[in-house]
Amino acid sequence: MTVHTGRHFLQIPGPTNVPDRVLRAMDMPTMDHRGPEFAVLGFEVMAAIQRVYRTKQPVIIYPSSGTGAWEAAIVNTLQPGDKVLMCETGQFAVLWRGIAEKFKLDVDFIPGDWRHGADLEQVEARLSADKAHKIKAVMIVHNETSTGCVTYPQEVRKILDNVKHPALLMVDTISGLGSLEYEHDAWGIDVSVAGSQKGLMLPPGLGFNAISEKALAVAKANPAMRSYWDWHEVIAINKAGTWPYTPATNLLMGLKEAVKMLEEEGLENVFARHKRHSAATRAALKAWGLETQCQEQGAHSPALTGVVMPEGHDADQFRKVVLESFDMSLGTGLNKVKGKMFRIGHLGHFNDLMLMGTLAGVEMGFDLAKVPHRAGGVNAAMDVLKKRDGAMAPKAAVA
Template structure:
């Protein structure tokens, strides 16, 4: 094993770097999760997370992974045999489909090539043809973490409105929330699924469902069995700041601090920062002469960039070279693109110098692994960052 000094560079697109402030906030003794002190914390984070989702509607927080939040969205609103429209955009869309299959939903699957967002034309065609409204939900992944491609939920909502289709709009924004522009209420999303370990800058362990009035009505009318995931049970006891079962108490302390950090920077500034880092990373890949996995210029993710290896070169071997020589973890390719793609995460608690260090490690690693490329990627990224627009300081940071 190589001896490394300094901090490990964790540049996978999640779990992401946890800020020291959040780590310190979680460093709390065990407390009574039925007591008044915890109740005050619960109410504070429940109100704060609404601001991050940009919603006035309930946000249900589970002690779970994002997978649990996917399941919660399904079991509260749908029953076996219900038809759902889902679009293949990458591995996480495939995994969500797998959960839907286990609950015996009737899946209308729109295939994709893993190089762009959901096919909006086909979504519109399927919804327009569904004159008897058999489709009960449209499920899309906002930020496909396996590919670095974005599907814009507002565009899906516009299609649903044009076709006058009453289905629920369900959006997986597990790696989008806190890193990409997101407006749960304004975009007419019925259920947003999210997780703690991406743009929210926390360890894994919290799953979220933001829900509309329409989704709540569907849940109330749904006779399907659920217990742990039942929205109504959680919402009822959330009114006093606690949960129907033991919550992830210390993660909630961390969530309070993460919300504070996002709001100190300003959500709009957070979104801008992610877009800048994405643009700089793509400039580096272009200078190296390497393709990005996302082939649609309008769908590039601000949170991560997938880079395609030249034919005959294995992405996992390259990642191993980078890890052993520079103590930096890059994201692996998943499923059909395993060994073909590596992913650079520029998401969460991240800044310009961290990005430059990351790209320097990639460029040196390409050389050591004898991957055909041109030099100059780091310089190309630097030019993007130096030419950035001045971002106004958030009010809280102004002296």
């Protein structure tokens, strides 16, 4: 067994590193989730997560993973036989499709190559052709964590509005919220799905649904069965600052502190930081002579970068070398890209020096694993990070 010193480098795209401040905030005695002290916390975190989503609408906080929040979005608004439109952008789009099919939805799944965001031309074509408005929802993954490709939900909203289609717009922003710009209200999103373990810098265990007035009305009229996930039941009890079942009390304490940290930095600064780290990582890949998994100009994720391995070299074997040699975890390729690529997470509680350490570990790993590459990736990334003027400079947070 290899003994490592120092901290483990967790560079997967979620769960992400949990800040010490958040850990300390959660390190509290259990409290009465029906008492007045907890109600103060309940109201605080409900307001805090609304600010992150940029919404004045209800945000449901579930004691669940993001997968639970996917299911909640489905069972509140849809029923067996309903038709939905989805796009194959990667593994998480595939998984969401699987849940939809288990609930007997009629899924129109637009195929993709896992190297681009959603095919918006096909989305527009399908919606334009749906004169009878059989499609009840369009379901899009904002930041596809398996590939590092972004689909911009506001562009899908423009399509829905242009063709005058009444379908709900549902967005998985599980790895986007707190890492990328997101405007639930301004972009006309009906249901936004997220989880706690990515840009929100928490352990897994909280799932979120931000809900438009339109989606709430659809849910109220929906006869499909649900209990645990029922939006209206949660909203009714939320008015007292608590939940209809036992909430994840200590995770909510952590959520309060995590949002405080995001707001201290300033959300615009948070988003700019993620973009800088993404640009620096891509500069390293270009210097190494390697491809990014995402091949769509303008769609590269600020939260993570997928790295395509040279032909004949296994990504998981490389990840093993890096883990054993440097105590650093890199994200695996999923499903059809398993073994073909790995993922570098640069989201959440993260800074320039952490990125430089990560890229140094990757470059040293290439040498040890005998992966063909050119030298100089770390220096190329450093050159990007040193350019802190102009558009790349963090702005002062507004109090």
